[in-house]
Amino acid sequence: MGLKDILPEVMTEFPEMGRSDIRDFKKGIDGAFRDFVHDYGEVIENFFYPLKMFLSWFDRLMLSTPWPLLILVFAILVWLGSRSWLITIGTVLSSLLIGYLGMWEDMMHTLALISVSTFVCLAVGIPIGILMAKSDRLQSVVVPVLDFMQTIPAFVYLIPVLMLLGIGKAPGLIAVCIYAMPPVIRLTDLGIRLVDKDVLEAADAFGASGRQKMFSVQLPLALPNVFAGINQTIMMALAMVVVAALIGAPGLGSQVLKAVNNQYLTLGLMNGSAIVAIAIVFDRVSQRFGKRLQRHTETIHG
Amino acid sequence: MADNSIEVKGLYKIFGPHGEKYIDAVKGGMSKDELNVKHGHVLGLKDININMPSAKIQVIMGLSGSGKSTMIRHINRLIEPTVGEVIYQGEDICKMSKADLQQFRRHKTAMVFQKFALLPHRTVIDNTLFGIELQGVSRGESEERAKHWLKRVGLDGYEDYYPNQLSGGMQQRVGLARALTNDADILLMDEAFSALDPLIRMDMQSILLELQDELHKTIVFITHDLDEALRLGDRIAILRDGAVIQQGTGQEIVLHPADAYISDFVKEVNRGRVIKVDTIMGSGSAKSDLTIESGSSLENAAKMMTESEISAVNVVGANGNLGHVTMKTVIDAMVTPATS
Ligand SMILES: Nc1ncnc2c1ncn2[C@@H]1O[C@H](COP(=O)(O)OP(=O)(O)OP(=O)(O)O)[C@@H](O)[C@H]1O
Numbered sequence: 001m002g003l004k005d006i007l008p009e010v011m012t013e014f015p016e017m018g019r020s021d022i023r024d025f026k027k028g029i030d031g032a033f034r035d036f037v038h039d040y041g042e043v044i045e046n047f048f049y050p051l052k053m054f055l056s057w058f059d060r061l062m063l064s065t066p067w068p069l070l071i072l073v074f075a076i077l078v079w080l081g082s083r084s085w086l087i088t089i090g091t092v093l094s095s096l097l098i099g100y101l102g103m104w105e106d107m108m109h110t111l112a113l114i115s116v117s118t119f120v121c122l123a124v125g126i127p128i129g130i131l132m133a134k135s136d137r138l139q140s141v142v143v144p145v146l147d148f149m150q151t152i153p154a155f156v157y158l159i160p161v162l163m164l165l166g167i168g169k170a171p172g173l174i175a176v177c178i179y180a181m182p183p184v185i186r187l188t189d190l191g192i193r194l195v196d197k198d199v200l201e202a203a204d205a206f207g208a209s210g211r212q213k214m215f216s217v218q219l220p221l222a223l224p225n226v227f228a229g230i231n232q233t234i235m236m237a238l239a240m241v242v243v244a245a246l247i248g249a250p251g252l253g254s255q256v257l258k259a260v261n262n263q264y265l266t267l268g269l270m271n272g273s274a275i276v277a278i279a280i281v282f283d284r285v286s287q288r289f290g291k292r293l294q295r296h297t298e299t300i301h302g
Numbered sequence: 303m304a305d306n307s308i309e310v311k312g313l314y315k316i317f318g319p320h321g322e323k324y325i326d327a328v329k330g331g332m333s334k335d336e337l338n339v340k341h342g343h344v345l346g347l348k349d350i351n352i353n354m355p356s357a358k359i360q361v362i363m364g365l366s367g368s369g370k371s372t373m374i375r376h377i378n379r380l381i382e383p384t385v386g387e388v389i390y391q392g393e394d395i396c397k398m399s400k401a402d403l404q405q406f407r408r409h410k411t412a413m414v415f416q417k418f419a420l421l422p423h424r425t426v427i428d429n430t431l432f433g434i435e436l437q438g439v440s441r442g443e444s445e446e447r448a449k450h451w452l453k454r455v456g457l458d459g460y461e462d463y464y465p466n467q468l469s470g471g472m473q474q475r476v477g478l479a480r481a482l483t484n485d486a487d488i489l490l491m492d493e494a495f496s497a498l499d500p501l502i503r504m505d506m507q508s509i510l511l512e513l514q515d516e517l518h519k520t521i522v523f524i525t526h527d528l529d530e531a532l533r534l535g536d537r538i539a540i541l542r543d544g545a546v547i548q549q550g551t552g553q554e555i556v557l558h559p560a561d562a563y564i565s566d567f568v569k570e571v572n573r574g575r576v577i578k579v580d581t582i583m584g585s586g587s588a589k590s591d592l593t594i595e596s597g598s599s600l601e602n603a604a605k606m607m608t609e610s611e612i613s614a615v616n617v618v619g620a621n622g623n624l625g626h627v628t629m630k631t632v633i634d635a636m637v638t639p640a641t642s
Pocket residue numbers: 317318344345346364365366367368369370371372373526
C-alpha cells in the first residue's frame with residue numbers, strides 16, 4: 001500500500017484546468033496574436049524594413065568585394081584594433097583556409113549578420129544602458145526584461161518573430177539581437193554606476209552639466225565595462241548563428257544545421273570550426289582594443 | 303577689490319529622508335545621539351554662523367565626523383541645507399536656480415579634495431584644464447592657462463602623465479593647479495593636505511601661503527590638524543558634533559580656549575610660534591635698543607633677546623613705538639598654563 005492510496009484524490013492527481021478550457025485558453029491567445037499579426041504585421045514589417053535593407057546591402061557588399069581586397073581590409077581592421085601581428089597573421093591565414101575549404105560565401109553571410117546585429121545591439125543597447133544608469137526606476141523595469149530575454153529558450157521567441165516577419169534574414173537578425181543585446185545594456189549601466197563618487201563630485205563642484213558629466217567623465221570611465229559588454233554581445237551573437245539559421249538566415253550556421261540533419265560529420269566540423277575561428281578573432285581584437293583604452297591604469301610608481 | 307566674503311547664517315543640516323521634520327526638536331536642544339536613536343536621522347550641522355572674511359583663509363577644524371566636509375559642501379551647495387543661508391555678494395546660494403548655481407560653481411568657486419578626485423583617464427594637463435573646459439574656454443587658451451599653473455605648483459614637464467603615474471603629493475599639486483586654473487574668487491579645500499606625509503604637507507602649505515600672498519582669494523580650508531590650522535588660518539572655527547564651539551584667530555583660541563575640549567586640543571601647541579608680541583606687550587617703551595616688528599612671534603622676540611643678552615625689546619609698527627615686551631612676560635606667555 002503506497003502513500004498514494006491513503007491520500008485523497010485531490011492530492012495525488014494535480015487539479016488541472018479542464019482539457020477543453022486549456023484548449024480554449026491557448027486558442028484564444030493564439031487567435032488574438034494571429035489577429036494582431038494580421039492587423040499590424042505590415043506595420044511591423046515596414047518598421048524593420050530599413051534594417052533588412054541594411055543587412056542585405058551589407059551582405060551584398062561583402063559578397064561582391066574581391067576576396068583579396070576583403071582579406072586586406074580584415075587584416076587592417078584587426079591590426080588597428082589589436083596592434084598584434086600574431087592576431088593579424090592568424091586572421092589572414094584562417095580566412096584563406098576557410099575560403100580554400102569552400103566556405104567563403106557562407107562566412108561572408110555570417111560576418112554580415114554578426115556585424116549588423118552587433119551594430120544594432122550597440123546602437124540600441126548603449127543608449128538604453130545610459131538611461132538606465134540615470135534612473136533607478138527605469139533600471140528596475142529593464143533588468144527583469146533583460147533576465148527574461150537571456151533565459152527564455154531562443155526557440156520560444158522565434159515563434160512570434162516568425163509569425164510577424166516570416167522566414168529570412170531579417171527575422172534571423174532580430175532573433176540574434178534579442179539574444180545578444182542584454183550584456184551590453186547591463187554592462188553599460190553597471191560601468192556608469194561604478195564610476196567613482198569622488199570624481200563625480202569633483203565634476204559637480206566644477207559646474208559640469210549633466211551632459212558634460214556623462215560624456216567627459218561617466219562614459220569614458222565606464223568604457224572598460226562597456227567594452228566587456230560589447231565583447232560578450234559579439235560572442236553571444238556568434239552563438240546564435242545556428243539558431244538564426246533555423247529561421248532562414250544563410251551562412252555557416254545553416255551549413256551546420258544541414259550537417260546535423262544529414263549526419264555529415266565533416267561538414268559540421270568544418271563550419272563549426274570556422275565559427276570558432278571568427279569568434280576567436282572577434283574576441284581577441286575587442287579585448288585588446290578595450291585594454292588599450294585603459295592605458296591610463298598602468299602605474300609607474302605608487 | 304570686490305567683496306568676496308561668505309556669510310553662513312543659521313545653517314542646519316539633518317541627514318535623512320525627513321530632515322525638516324526634526325528641525326524644531328534640534329532647535330529645542332535634542333542631541334545628535336538622541337536624534338539618531340529615536341528618529342534614525344543624523345545631525346550633520348547645528349546652527350552654524352560663520353563670517354568668512356574676504357581674501358583671507360578661513361580654517362574649519364574638528365575631529366573626524368564633526369561635520370567639516372558637510373559644512374564646506376554647503377558653500378557650493380553640493381549638499382542642500384535643511385534650513386539656513388549662505389550669503390555671497392548679497393545672494394543666498396541656497397536659493398539659487400539650477401542654472402545660476404552651475405554658473406556660480408563654474409566661475410566663482412573651485413575645490414580641492416582630500417582624495418584628489420582627479421580624472422584617471424585624463425592626463426595631467428587635461429585634468430588641470432577640466433574646470434575651464436567646462437566653462438567653454440577654447441583649447442588653446444585653456445592649455446596655456448593650465449600650463450602656467452602647473453608650473454607654479456612645480457609640475458613643469460609632467461603635462462602628459464596620467465594621475466596614477468604620479469605620487470600623492472604630485473597628484474594633489476594637480477588638484478591645486480586645477481582649482482587655481484579656474485581663477486575663481488573662492489577656493490574650497492577639504493582636507494586637501496591630509497593624505498600627504500608631513501614633509502610634503504609642509505611643502506604644500508608653503509606653496510599655498512605663497513600663492514595666497516599674491517592671489518588674495520577667499521579660502522575655506524578644512525583640517526583636523528591644529529598646527530596646520532594655526533599656520534594657515536587667518537581665522538579658525540572649531541566644530542564639534544556639528545556645532546561651532548569656538549571661532550576667532552589662532553591666537554585667541556590658543557590663549558583663551560572656550561572649553562576643556564579645546565584646551566585639550568591646544569595643549570601641545572608651540573605657543574611661542576602662534577602668539578604675537580602685540581598680544582602681550584606692555585604699554586610705553588622699555589629702556590632697550592632692541593626693536594621688533596609688530597606681528598612677530600614670541601619665539602622670535604625670545605631669540606632676539608637671548609642672542610643680544612638684553613632682557614627687553616620694543617615693539618614697533620609703521621607709526622613708531624607700540625609697546626614693549628620683556629623676557630619674563632614672553633616666557634610666561636610661552637609656557638602652557640597648568641590645566642585648570
Ligand atoms: N549623506 C549622509 N547621510 C547621513 N549621514 C551623513 C551623510 N554625510 C555625512 N553624514 C554624517 O554627518 C556627520 C559629519 O560628517 P562629515 O563627513 O561632514 O564629517 P567630517 O568632519 O568631514 O569628518 P572627516 O574628518 O572624517 O572627513 C557624520 O556623523 C556623518 O556620519
